[in-house]
Amino acid sequence: MIAEDRDLLLRLLSLPTAGPLETGDEVHLWEAVTAYATAAAGIGFRTEFLGPAAPESALRPDVPAAVREAVRRDPDFLARQPSLVLRLGPAEPSVMFNAHLDTVAPFEAAGFDGTRFHGRGAIDAKGPAVALLAGVRAALAEEPAVGRDVGVLVQAVSGEEGGAMGVFGTRPLVEAGFHGALNVFCEPTGLRYLTRCTAAMTASVRVRGQDAVDDRPEAGHNATVLLGFLAQHLAGELAGRAPDGRLCVAGLHTGRMHNRVYGSGELLLNLSYGSAESARELGAGVEAALGTGLAEFRRRFGGVPPFGRTAADAVAITTLEWRKRGLPALPDRDVPLLRGIAPRWPADEPAFTCDAIWLAGVPGAATAVLGPGSLGTNNAHARGEYADVAELDRFTEVVRRIVVRFARDGGA
Numbered sequence: 001m002i003a004e005d006r007d008l009l010l011r012l013l014s015l016p017t018a019g020p021l022e023t024g025d026e027v028h029l030w031e032a033v034t035a036y037a038t039a040a041a042g043i044g045f046r047t048e049f050l051g052p053a054a055p056e057s058a059l060r061p062d063v064p065a066a067v068r069e070a071v072r073r074d075p076d077f078l079a080r081q082p083s084l085v086l087r088l089g090p091a092e093p094s095v096m097f098n099a100h101l102d103t104v105a106p107f108e109a110a111g112f113d114g115t116r117f118h119g120r121g122a123i124d125a126k127g128p129a130v131a132l133l134a135g136v137r138a139a140l141a142e143e144p145a146v147g148r149d150v151g152v153l154v155q156a157v158s159g160e161e162g163g164a165m166g167v168f169g170t171r172p173l174v175e176a177g178f179h180g181a182l183n184v185f186c187e188p189t190g191l192r193y194l195t196r197c198t199a200a201m202t203a204s205v206r207v208r209g210q211d212a213v214d215d216r217p218e219a220g221h222n223a224t225v226l227l228g229f230l231a232q233h234l235a236g237e238l239a240g241r242a243p244d245g246r247l248c249v250a251g252l253h254t255g256r257m258h259n260r261v262y263g264s265g266e267l268l269l270n271l272s273y274g275s276a277e278s279a280r281e282l283g284a285g286v287e288a289a290l291g292t293g294l295a296e297f298r299r300r301f302g303g304v305p306p307f308g309r310t311a312a313d314a315v316a317i318t319t320l321e322w323r324k325r326g327l328p329a330l331p332d333r334d335v336p337l338l339r340g341i342a343p344r345w346p347a348d349e350p351a352f353t354c355d356a357i358w359l360a361g362v363p364g365a366a367t368a369v370l371g372p373g374s375l376g377t378n379n380a381h382a383r384g385e386y387a388d389v390a391e392l393d394r395f396t397e398v399v400r401r402i403v404v405r406f407a408r409d410g411g412a
Contacts, residue, residue: 001134002134004039004042005133006389009117009122010112012032012121013117014110017032018107021070022103022104022161023106025105029082029158032101032126033084036129036156037050037086037156043140045086045088048087048178049173051082052082052168053083053159058167062326063167064164066324067168081158083155086156088136088146088147089148090151092181092411094150094151095183095184095406096153097152097153097154099126099128099132099156100125100159100355101156102158103124103126104124106120108383115389115390116388118384119385120385122385122387123386123387124380125160125186127372128188128371128392129156133154136152136403139400139404139407143404150411153179157170160355165200166354174358182337183367185367187354188371188373190374192343193369193370194345194351194352194368195369196331196333197352197353198244198350198353201273202269202270204322205230205266205269206265206318207265207266208263208317211260211262211263212261213260213261217261218305218309220310221309222262224262225307226310226318227267234249237285237292238269238271242278245278246271246272248271250270251268252266252268275329275331279326283322283325290318294315297314298312330357330359335367337405337409338370341401352375356368372387372394372395
């Protein structure tokens, strides 16, 4: 990375790009993708696409409910979150790199001390996005076939964070044909290439009952006790159900006051999976475990006066809604071109979810997740996110080697 690259990264880090699903603050994604496209043009990239997704792509039944609701509620939701496609050279054969310019919230001020970048997106994934441009520039200088005989495609997308799962960023671009024979998704993997990705489903268990005052708790429905019981029951029944996925018992909310009984509330479960079979197993498991949990709650609390009404009506006031379901997982397939360039992600280490899931089922598309740093070590979703120049430079070198090998192998 040269001085211009570092200036670009600091410019990107200075722009708050957390999307509306993450924050109510102003979103500067148009400025970010425009700055990125301008820098890429200096290398030789041309802009193939720049703009938001069509509303119909974000209203499909398998789109997370939070996205569908936001699109219907806010006419500018998609318009504020554009994605960018850049191309260098011919359409085929090409190697595609995907990096997301949206971030999690809250925003953190940009900084650079000479060896380390600070700021939201430094490692996830503005830093890798800039480093990959430097890698392509180096490959162009080394191998004349790059941009002449083989192409390089870059997706700089919105809608990766906030639970959007790429449904209005990466997915419509892939469906429009913007992918390559090799597709590399720039996420923090410690420079190990990962060839499988989980997807996730989110279940909302809701209780809609009647509130009561603290002097007469038996008069209402106690959603706190019911959902607390169900949280423990579901955790016990579902943990370890799918060997290629994980259970996260997430939020439980009823209320904050101490002097009332809350009759309504919500419990959220997030379940990752590595295959369609596991998804079916987990979905059926949630529904079955909720049934047995409600029956057990009724048996246990039916004779306890403050909770008798809750126990009697538990089935009637409890519903299950799938807030996110039906997303594909990326099956494990080796990518021979990456052998010797980077180590492979260990088979016994759990995978994670990212936009690479949208390459599942695309014929002839080899896909891997590969990037510098670690989500945990570099505080990607936490306070104090950073990226060291040295680790970004190492990723630049990896990108250079990928592009050069792809070109010398004729895109095979």
